[in-house]
Amino acid sequence: MLRRTFVRAGGLAIGTALAGSLWQDAARAISPQGDSPYGPLGTPDANGLALPDGFTGRVVARTGNRVGGMLWHPAPDGGACFPDGDGWIYVSNSEIPLHGGASAIKFGSDGTIRGAYRILSDTTLNCAGGRTPWNTWLSCEETSRGRVFECDPYGVRTALPRLAMGRFKHEAAACDPVRQVVYMTEDERDGCFYRFRPNRWGSLTSGRLEVLCVDSDSDTGPVIWKRVSDPAAVREMTRYQVDEAGHFQGGEGCYYADGVCFFTTKVDNRVWGYDAERQRLEVVYDADAPLKGVDNLTGTPGGDLYVAEDGDNMEINLITPDRTVAPFLRLDGHLKSEITGPAFSPDGSRLYFSSQRGVLGDPAGTDGFTYEVAGPFRR
Template structure:
């Protein structure tokens, strides 16, 4: 019996299991169900209009169109996907700009010292369009993905260097990316109503300039086994990559993507689902589906996703109640935070600093409802690690 089935049987028999979060994540049955938050109920809105559990605080890090405090750099419009990188005793947070090239599309970074204070900010990518989500690599680059027809993945260098297009990773409506150092591949989502889920297999791990683009092949159900097939023409023209392989599985609006412990999770906004691929045995299932929740689902408008070192998943809402929800390793879902009075925005860019005690995220359009009104926040508190 494999570990996943063993853990499932143990939990069903005992009701609980005294194992670590990292082991439990990916080991229990899905989909997640509503439950009280392990952090307790939300408190009243703070000065930034954010409702948080007791013991957590928020601060504004940057606002679109305004100089980042402590620097001379003006923060970009429509902040979207993001990630954190260790930088000595401090860290760097990267963020995409989901606007056209003319309006400042691309990506930026903010550098923090060990106390979490801003020490620098700058552009790391310019002249691109609708940079939505992306993902970090083990070699400390940020993959910024263009969410446009025949969009590209751009490899950017938060620590310095010139961004490079990576066309071998496919030309399609890119959304997010997640690197898998065990299999030495990068997973990719596609934001189309009939989008596909891909992986890129570099010729040399650590070099994304050449390799093979593959697409997930599976049945039409919500669980089962899967395999990979090579996409004949990653350029996507004249035939879109999603239409090139017979039997490739369709997903309704691919969004965020996260890899950890032989598992990759990704979200689909068209049906409010979180999918889970179990890479050790090549099976897939639902980690969350709002139609399968008993009672009123707390999570709708699924979008960006990230994970903590404990094994909790944090899922941002595009719409819904403007919340970040968390799915625990024992498949319970609850609200972690809610942003008040920003119903014309979306939450995105969730990422933990290396120590795991600060969560960065953005409200893409803030209180104004405009791309020029984006706000990037930091939440500090006793996160489970």
């Protein structure tokens, strides 16, 4: 398994962050179920949220209802938070065809909603994406020749497509400021894991698209990266252009921190970890319980991963630095939906996420809910 950074350096600190904490013991590919550091889940509240003691939840937006002066979009999906003076902004994608895009909600320092607005319109199936270090939002289209749009969460600048990042069924993106690359997942049953190397860090208008390649006899271990010659996929889909490319069963969420890029694959229900320093790929989680239907994910500076479920019993599960896996929250009454867009406020005190199809379970996402959970999160 991924080994701790402190093991590399010759020491071991159990409390070290998971992100970048490269776990010990390669034989233990299945993370054990255990007790959550927050304790058991309580009785569901009026909104159907079952939370540990000390945490509270609320609905901040619902599809078709007004929030901050605008109607909240259908099928809320990937999301991220951005600092905004003494408050913050939560950005959320809309995974519907033709009229997708993304919206933003502004919060004050006490969590009061100060306004809301669109930051991207008239794109298609905007699923997940990722935040950049220069505080823009990458909104990704989940269609066969989907694009990445770079959006301004503050609503000042016009969103623009970043075509050099490839035309494929984009899912999520995560930036690595040390190696100055953007990692990307592809939601195909034989999708690939990519990285984009911009010609200038901070500008995504041009650069080199590469695909991760693995040994044909193993899906873990050392990897290399090879260039995708036709990112626009005019002649051939990007995932077929490099013979040695590794293929993954339905790429979903993507999260980078401290030298490791974690990503999920939904068909085989795995969480992966790419050690960018050693250029090695490992499996972090490979089990059917308690976490099933792996999808979007995020993390904390203290090293906890929060992995959202697509379906199953609608939980966000916690993977701790000691590799314990346990539910952090459950959303009752939304069993035909999926949990999307988990993201922490800049101070780490609040977690945002959505139920894409809500109580009604409408595939068109006409009953989407967006939530906030506040409490004593480990940081």
